Amino acid sequence: VDTLRPTNLNRRRSPLAGCVLIGALVYSWIAAYFRPFTLAMNVSVALPVVAVLVGVGLSWRGTRAHTDPTHERSRRIAGAVWIGLVTLLVTWELVAYVSSPRHDHPTLSTIADDIMSIHPGRALMFALWLTLGWALFLRQLRPPEGPR
Amino acid sequence: MTWRVVTFAGFAVIVSLICAWAAITARRPNSVPLGQAVARLTRTKGGRVTVFMVWAWLGLHLFARGSGAFK
Numbered sequence: 001v002d003t004l005r006p007t008n009l010n011r012r013r014s015p016l017a018g019c020v021l022i023g024a025l026v027y028s029w030i031a032a033y034f035r036p037f038t039l040a041m042n043v044s045v046a047l048p049v050v051a052v053l054v055g056v057g058l059s060w061r062g063t064r065a066h067t068d069p070t071h072e073r074s075r076r077i078a079g080a081v082w083i084g085l086v087t088l089l090v091t092w093e094l095v096a097y098v099s100s101p102r103h104d105h106p107t108l109s110t111i112a113d114d115i116m117s118i119h120p121g122r123a124l125m126f127a128l129w130l131t132l133g134w135a136l137f138l139r140q141l142r143p144p145e146g147p148r
Numbered sequence: 149m150t151w152r153v154v155t156f157a158g159f160a161v162i163v164s165l166i167c168a169w170a171a172i173t174a175r176r177p178n179s180v181p182l183g184q185a186v187a188r189l190t191r192t193k194g195g196r197v198t199v200f201m202v203w204a205w206l207g208l209h210l211f212a213r214g215s216g217a218f219k
Contacts, residue, residue, distance in 0.1 A: 031211070035214075036211065036212060036213050036214030037212075037213065037214070041211060041212050042212050044211070044212075045207045045208060045211050045212040046212075048207070049204045049207060052200065052203070052204075053200070056196055056197070056200050059196070060193065071177075071178035071179075074176075074178045074179060075178065075179065075180050078173055078176075078179040078180035079180050079185065079188070081169055082169070082180065082182075082185045085162070085165055085166050085169060088162050088165075089159075089162045089163075089166070092155075092158050092159065092162055096155050099151075103152065104150065104151040104152045104155070105151060105152070105155050106152065106155055106156065108159070109209070109210070111156075111159070112210055113214075116210070122211075125210060125211075126211060129203075129206060129207050129210065129211070132203060132206075133203055133207075135186065136186060136189075136190060136199055136200075136203060137190065137196070137199075137200065137203075
């Protein structure tokens with residue numbers, strides 16, 4: 001576990017990464033066949049959640065982000081803009097959520113429903129969800145380095 | 149112009165702004181690109197658990213339960 005640590009440096013593409021990508025796409029395509037409230041779909045969602053949970057557990061020690069004090073002001077401004085944009089998106093979503101009728105005020109969930117009304121759309125959304133989980137939690141892990 | 153169009157346009161504008169800011173920050177070495185912003189979110193244990201729960205809820209909401217299931 002100690003050898004698993006976050007890094008953004010010198011990352012190389014490996015055949016394993018390609019296999020994982022293809023596997024995730026196939027998994028998404030198959031999962032898109034299942035309907036909500038079925039055991040098959042529950043399992044399809046639960047498996048990636050458990051995998052990411054393991055990743056969160058492996059990276060539990062926490063990391064220290066590298067900060068460059070020479071650009072602290074511009075970094076603060078950039079961070080504030082990110083927070084502002086996310087706040088704007090959440091506010092717009094809430095305004096749509098509390099408004100009615102839903103047809104005139106679609107939320108992101110309603111838009112997602114429209115996209116997921118066809119099988120390729122469902123598979124795409126599932127793949128995006130898997131990608132998000134990988135990007136948030138598993139991307140930062142790297143396997144132990146072998147002897148050189 | 150209907151409220152439906154206004155709502156869609158609002159989402160489109162906000163997502164465009166996010167994409168534009170992501171492109172701008174990616175080219176500036178002294179800025180905070182999207183990847184670093186996300187890394188900051190998951191830097192602490194509390195942040196990591198919170199983001200994990202939001203991500204898991206999203207999967208449950210969209211796929212296992214289906215947001216349109218209660219219509």
